[in-house]
Every structure is written in C-alpha cells, then in structure tokens.
Amino acid sequence: MSMKYLRGVSTLRLDADKCTGCGMCLNVCPHAVIRLEGRKAAVNDADLCMECGACAENCPAGALTVKKGVGCAQAVRIGFLTGTEPQCGCGDDSCC
Amino acid sequence: MHMRKPAQEQKIVLSPALEAARPPEKVSWDYTPGDRFTAWKVRWGIGRMNCRVRPGLYALGSPSKGSPVFATANYRLSFDALRRALTGTDAWLLVLDTKGINVWCAAGKGTFGTLELARSIQDSGLEKFVTHREIILPQLGAPGVSAHRAAAYTGFRVIYGPVRADDLPEFLRLGKKASPEMRKVRFGLYDRLVLAPMQLVYYGKYLLPAAALLLLLGFRIDALFTLAALLTGAVLVPVLLPWLPGRSFALKSAVAGLAVSAAVCLLLGLPPYSAAARILIYTAAASFIGLDFTGASTYTSLSGVRKEMRLATPAQAAGLLAGLAMLLAGRFL
Numbered sequence: 103m104s105m106k107y108l109r110g111v112s113t114l115r116l117d118a119d120k121c122t123g124c125g126m127c128l129n130v131c132p133h134a135v136i137r138l139e140g141r142k143a144a145v146n147d148a149d150l151c152m153e154c155g156a157c158a159e160n161c162p163a164g165a166l167t168v169k170k171g172v173g174c175a176q177a178v179r180i181g182f183l184t185g186t187e188p189q190c191g192c193g194d195d196s197c198c
Numbered sequence: 199m200h201m202r203k204p205a206q207e208q209k210i211v212l213s214p215a216l217e218a219a220r221p222p223e224k225v226s227w228d229y230t231p232g233d234r235f236t237a238w239k240v241r242w243g244i245g246r247m248n249c250r251v252r253p254g255l256y257a258l259g260s261p262s263k264g265s266p267v268f269a270t271a272n273y274r275l276s277f278d279a280l281r282r283a284l285t286g287t288d289a290w291l292l293v294l295d296t297k298g299i300n301v302w303c304a305a306g307k308g309t310f311g312t313l314e315l316a317r318s319i320q321d322s323g324l325e326k327f328v329t330h331r332e333i334i335l336p337q338l339g340a341p342g343v344s345a346h347r348a349a350a351y352t353g354f355r356v357i358y359g360p361v362r363a364d365d366l367p368e369f370l371r372l373g374k375k376a377s378p379e380m381r382k383v384r385f386g387l388y389d390r391l392v393l394a395p396m397q398l399v400y401y402g403k404y405l406l407p408a409a410a411l412l413l414l415l416g417f418r419i420d421a422l423f424t425l426a427a428l429l430t431g432a433v434l435v436p437v438l439l440p441w442l443p444g445r446s447f448a449l450k451s452a453v454a455g456l457a458v459s460a461a462v463c464l465l466l467g468l469p470p471y472s473a474a475a476r477i478l479i480y481t482a483a484a485s486f487i488g489l490d491f492t493g494a495s496t497y498t499s500l501s502g503v504r505k506e507m508r509l510a511t512p513a514q515a516a517g518l519l520a521g522l523a524m525l526l527a528g529r530f531l
Contacts, residue, residue: 105385105439105440105495105497106445106497107445107497107498107499107502108445108446108499108502108505108506109445111499111501111502111505112499112501112502113501126345128381129337129340129358129376129381130337130340130341130358131381132337132338132361132381132382132383132496133382133383133497134378134381134382150497151499152496152497152498152499153499153500153501154305154306154340154341155306155341156305156337156340156341159340159341159342159343159344160340160343160344160345160346162346169500169501170306170341170500171499171500171501172306172493172500173492173493173495173497173498173499173500173502173503174490174492174493174498174500174503175447175489175490175492175493175503175507176490176493177493178500178503178504178507179507188500189307
C-alpha cells in the first residue's frame with residue numbers, strides 16, 4: 103500500500119545537466135522517487151519525497167538539492183516556539 | 199600513528215582518540231528473553247536512555263580479516279536487529295555514537311553522519327582488523343552520510359545495505375546488492391502499531407492526570423471524552439491511517455475524532471447543544487494528537503507538515519475555544 107503526503111510541496115530539485123547517471127540516488131532513496139532514464143536520473147513522483155536529504159547528500163555531482171528536514175509536527179511546533187529550525191526532540195525521551 | 203594514504207586523497211585526522219582503542223568486544227547472535235524484555239521497555243518508553251550500546255567495534259561470532267563490516271547506531275533495538283539478522287554470519291559491527299538514537303533519526307540529525315563514521319573507523323582501528331576496505335551501512339543512514347566524502351576521508355568504500363536488517367542475508371546472497379523492494383521503507387500496520395505506545399505515553403502524561411482531575415471535579419462525561427480523544431489520536435489514527443480520508447494527518451485525525459466523539463455522544467444520549475460543544479472540543483484534541491504522528495510516520499516531509507500546520511493549528515484552536523465557549527455559555531443560559 104502506498105501512502106502519499108501532500109501534493110506539490112517537496113523542495114526536491116534535480117539538475118539533469120550535472121547528473122552523471124551514477125545511480126547513487128536510487129540506492130539511498132527510501133521511496134523510489136528517482137529512476138534512471140538512459141544515463142540520467144529522473145524524478146518519478148515528487149509527492150512521494152519526504153525530504154530526508156539522502157539523495158542530495160550522496161550525489162557526487164551535486165545534481166540534487168532538497169531542503170532537508172524532519173516531517174514532524176512536534177518538531178515544527180518546538181522550532182516555532184524557540185525560534186530555531188525544526189528539530190525533533192528524539193533523545194529527550196520523546197519520539198523514535 | 200602512520201597510515202597508508204589512499205591515492206590523491208589526504209587522510210584527515212578528525213579527532214584524537216581519547217582512550218586507546220580497546221579490543222573488540224565479542225557478541226553473539228542470540229536473542230535472549232532479556233533482550234526481548236528490553237525491547238518491550240524501549241517501545242513503552244521505560245528507561246529508554248539506558249538502552250544505549252557502548253560505541254566501538256564488536257566481533258559478532260568469530261570474524262576474520264575478510265569478514266564484512268556493518269555500521270549501526272548505538273540504540274539497543276538497532277544493534278539487536280542487526281545482530282539477529284546476521285545469525286550465522288561472522289562479521290564486524292561498528293557501533294557509531296548516535297546518543298542512543300536509532301539510525302534513521304540519528305541520520306536526520308547528523309549524529310549518524312560522515313564525520314562520526316570517519317571518527318569511529320579511525321578510533322576503533324578498523325584498518326587493523328580487516329584487509330578489505332568496505333563498510334556496509336544501513337540505507338536509512340544515508341541522510342546523514344555522504345558515501346563519497348566518507349570514502350575520501352577514510353579509504354573505506356561505503357556500501358548501502360537494505361532498509362531493513364531482516365533483508366541482510368538476501369542482500370549478502372545477492373553479492374551485496376539490494377533489490378528495489380529492499381530499498382523501500384514500508385509503513386504497514388505492524389510498523390504503525392509498535393509506534394503507538396510512545397504516542398500514548400507522551401500524551402498520556404498530560405491527559406491521564408487531566409482526565410482524573412475532571413473526574414474528581416465531577417465532570418465525568420468530559421473525563422470520558424478526554425480518554426476517547428487520547429485513544430483516538432494515539433492509537434486509532436496510527437491503525438487506520440491509510441483508510442482515513444485525505445492526505446493531511448490533521449484532517450485524518452479530525453475525521454477519526456469526529457466519528458469517535460459523535461459515537462460517545464450517541465452512547466451517552468447527550469442533548470444536541472452539549473453534544474455539539476463536546477464534538478468541537480474533542481475533534482480538535484484528537485486532530486492535534488494525531489497530527490503528531492507525522493513525526494513517527496515514514497513518509498511525511500517538513501514542507502508538508504509546515505503547510506498543514508499553518509491551516510490546522512488555527513482550526514484546532516478555534517474548535518477548542520468555540521466548544522469551550524459553548525459549554526460556558528450553556529451554564530449561564
């Protein structure tokens with residue numbers, strides 16, 4: 103069963119000109135957002151992207167960018183209240 | 199310390215080892231009743247922070263210089279999942295210091311990260327224990343680790359294993375290749391259910407005393423509604439997630455909260471006015487609690503959560519205040 107989150111919000115961007123087709127992004131994406139088409143990466147469905155940042159971190163060509171973050175309401179709330187970037191409280195015995 | 203430098207890449211020393219690397223501790227594949235009890239406690243949030251594994255290198259079974267190396271977090275459940283999945287395979291386990299946090303969350307924070315990986319490889323003296331230069335990482339460590347940079351820093355090639363440790367035997371059988379299915383994160387009923395206790399414990403801390411207080415003050419009905427909202431947001435929403443309407447967690451949870459509080463109203467035979475007030479309050483409460491399950495889910499993004507909160511938070515506040523105002527007004531009318 104595929105669960106999808108909100109439409110059209112992902113900050114994932116692919117610069118196909120920079121892509122060397124190494125396929126590393128396919129190895130690390132947990133939602134199969136990216137496929138290889140010929141010798142280039144292509145985005146399957148950006149609505150499946152959870153902005154974990156794995157593809158951008160592991161792209162040796164710097165072809166992928168995404169504003170990495172945690173999709174966690176508690177983190178957003180804490181970030182809003184403390185005026186910092188959303189950070190999950192994991193470790194202070196809250197979640198995961 | 200003299201080390202062989204990989205061609206062209208300057209090996210950088212990231213931090214001096216504070217203590218001399220101790221010999222790798224031996225561990226077995228056995229999953230004991232004690233381990234099972236620890237796992238249960240961790241899921242219920244009991245003494246979670248005592249569930250850290252000492253970072254460093256471990257010898258699983260009787261590994262040799264050619265045995266594979268697996269990196270993991272120093273969270274008990276991550277370490278045990280890896281140990282169990284490798285039953286029968288002699289291997290080296292490199293436990294990174296992620297402050298007792300699981301691989302994925304730690305990768306998000308960067309504690310399961312390139313520098314920590316490089317530091318662990320260096321401080322554990324891994325180079326002396328194996329002749330190959332490969333290290334297998336859980337795929338979910340990838341948000342924190344840059345494979346190409348880690349290779350440049352350490353000389354070790356990073357191979358991303360499957361998402362789930364359970365798939366490791368198959369991954370090894372395929373020659374350290376993961377099938378597309380192994381690369382996907384799932385969020386099935388069981389995955390959602392094991393996370394429900396943490397939600398229950400987190401909100402129960404506030405809502406159980408609140409319900410008890412309401413009961414003592416004579417608001418028996420509201421004590422019941424409070425418990426219903428807690429169970430709806432923390433258990434029902436995780437269980438019914440794929441079937442609740444919409445994509446927004448706040449909306450899904452509001453629908454569940456509306457259905458449950460309406461059912462409680464019918465059960466108690468509340469008059470329409472008082473029922474409407476309760477439905478407003480407890481639908482808002484269930485929506486608030488259920489929205490927090492975004493943090494436990496495996497597919498929500500920060501941009502998405504921000505977007506739905508901009509809409510949902512004022513709506514939840516409005517529902518709560520409108521319901522309270524109705525109840526208050528009802529007392530004086």
